[in-house]
Amino acid sequence: GEDVEQSLFxxxxxxxxxxxxxxxxxxxxxxxxxxxxxxxxxLQLLTYIFSxxxxxxxxxxxxxxxxxxxxxxxxxxxxxxxxxxxxxCAERAGTxxxxxxGTTLSVxx
Amino acid sequence: DAMVIQNPRYQVTQFGKPVTLSCSQTLNHNxxxxxxxxxxxxxxxxxxYYDKDFNNEADTPDNFQxxxxxxxxxxxxxxxxxxGDAAMYLCATSSVGRGKETQYFGPGTRLLVL
Numbered sequence: 001g002e003d004v005e006q007s008l009f010x011x012x013x014x015x016x017x018x019x020x021x022x023x024x025x026x027x028x029x030x031x032x033x034x035x036x037x038x039x040x041x042x043l044q045l046l047t048y049i050f051s052x053x054x055x056x057x058x059x060x061x062x063x064x065x066x067x068x069x070x071x072x073x074x075x076x077x078x079x080x081x082x083x084x085x086x087x088x089c090a091e092r093a094g095t096x097x098x099x100x101x102g103t104t105l106s107v108x109x
Numbered sequence: 110d111a112m113v114i115q116n117p118r119y120q121v122t123q124f125g126k127p128v129t130l131s132c133s134q135t136l137n138h139n140x141x142x143x144x145x146x147x148x149x150x151x152x153x154x155x156x157x158y159y160d161k162d163f164n165n166e167a168d169t170p171d172n173f174q175x176x177x178x179x180x181x182x183x184x185x186x187x188x189x190x191x192x193g194d195a196a197m198y199l200c201a202t203s204s205v206g207r208g209k210e211t212q213y214f215g216p217g218t219r220l221l222v223l
Binding site for chain 1: 115140142150151152153154157159164166199201203205211212213214216217219
């Protein structure tokens with residue numbers, strides 16, 4: 001079945017780049033997503049990438065997709081304290097989203 | 110602004126006492142979803158409505174039901190909440206078949222069962 005794996009924690013200093021990694025299993029996934037969740041809040045869509053793309057850039061965010069290895073990454077440039085949150089990778093399976101367990105990003109000043 | 114709204118943001122109920130969570134959307138999306146997210150876990154899909162068609166996930170307990178009286182509103186009913194049902198409940202919408210299938214989430218309702 002589908003499964004999405006992420007590392008659980010990442011700690012960076014303010015101003016550094018953050019790279020959050022994700023692996024997925026369903027090679028037929030057409031879209032892959034990154035969501036951000038702040039404490040006690042819902043999921044905020046950050047960005048998504050279509051499966052026929054290798055890279056997508058959106059301001060400070062860069063998504064890289066390696067379909068051969070089923071590996072997705074999210075790079076946040078110039079990480080700020082406001083970026084501290086849980087980041088979820090998700091793949092679409094039919095109409096449902098399959099989420100990873102989330103990576104907690106901690107940004108220290 | 111077009112959005113997904115969930116009410117209430119926090120809900121406290123007693124063990125076994127039925128509770129209803131509400132979701133509304135101004136996006137005019139045809140699909141509405143309910144996810145359950147327990148502490149430190151990934152959101153898990155309970156069911157979704159594709160227009161008026163209800164689609165239950167195979168492992169969703171019978172204790173959980175849903176209603177969608179119109180395009181804008183969708184309700185999650187928990188008939189007899191147990192302590193294990195305490196979680197964040199997330200509503201999401203998407204526009205499937207119209208080229209915009211990204212899911213947009215509401216802020217969630219945190220349910221506490223006493």
